[in-house]
Amino acid sequence: MNAESRDRLRVTVARSFDHVVMAMTLRGVTYLGEQRAPYNEEYDGNDLVAASHLxxxxxxxxxGVLRLRWFADFAKVERAAVLPTFRRHGVMRALMQEALRYSARRGYRQVLGHAQLNRVAYWRSHGFRVRPGRPSFMFSDYEYVEIEHPLERPANAITMDSDPLAIIRPDGDWDRPGPFDRSLRRAPRKQRRPEELA
Ligand SMILES: CC(C)(COP(=O)(O)OP(=O)(O)OC[C@H]1O[C@@H](n2cnc3c(N)ncnc32)[C@H](O)[C@@H]1OP(=O)(O)O)[C@@H](O)C(=O)NCCC(=O)NCCS
Known part of the structure; x- marks a missing residue:
């Protein structure tokens, strides 16, 4: 591996069990190890349902890792963690930029976060603002405020009218042919058309 590819920073979506385990491990090191969080607060039942891990x-x-959870009309960013040796080099910035880009591409128009009071200035530098008129709240020993980030829906956002083959590609990798594009190389099986079944 040359120096350029060794140092290159990139962000991917966890799409396999080993990558999900990887994300959980990095979180374990940061939150259980470093921040001494209780296990059942860190692994809160929200890692495998309507969630993506970057x-x-x-x-x-x-x-580094970041969790996104998908609600009906907003995405929520949470569980950001960067290994200590790699901090202050913009890893989190790259993760957040990808989280915002990915959410916008999925068609979301807003992203919600919960920010510890002493991290608000940092999240502002990522384009978030504190949600007006919403009180602060406590959990896991810290006080938080809600922060939000509006998104511009791109022209190629995934919608019901997107190319059906794009929708079934690996999530987040909608612009490259996936396994079902490649399935078209096989000869189609004989089928009766809906009108013949009536
Ligand atoms: C919070 C956390 C995710 C940030 O990750 P990171 O990759 O270090 O983030 P960035 O590099 O984008 O920026 C972090 C800080 O380094 C600074 N920084 C970034 N690049 C820098 C550089 N080249 N030189 C000097 N400082 C730099 C940023 O301005 C920022 O400063 P601040 O902390 O004083 O506001 C990481 O510190 C972490 O995992 N902490 C433990 C878990 C945690 O607290 N998570 C957040 C709660 S959800």
């Missing part, structure tokens, strides 16, 4: 890679090494 992984930041420095070359071939996973160095």
């Amino acid at each position: 992984i930041a890679w420095r070359g071939s090494e996973p160095v």
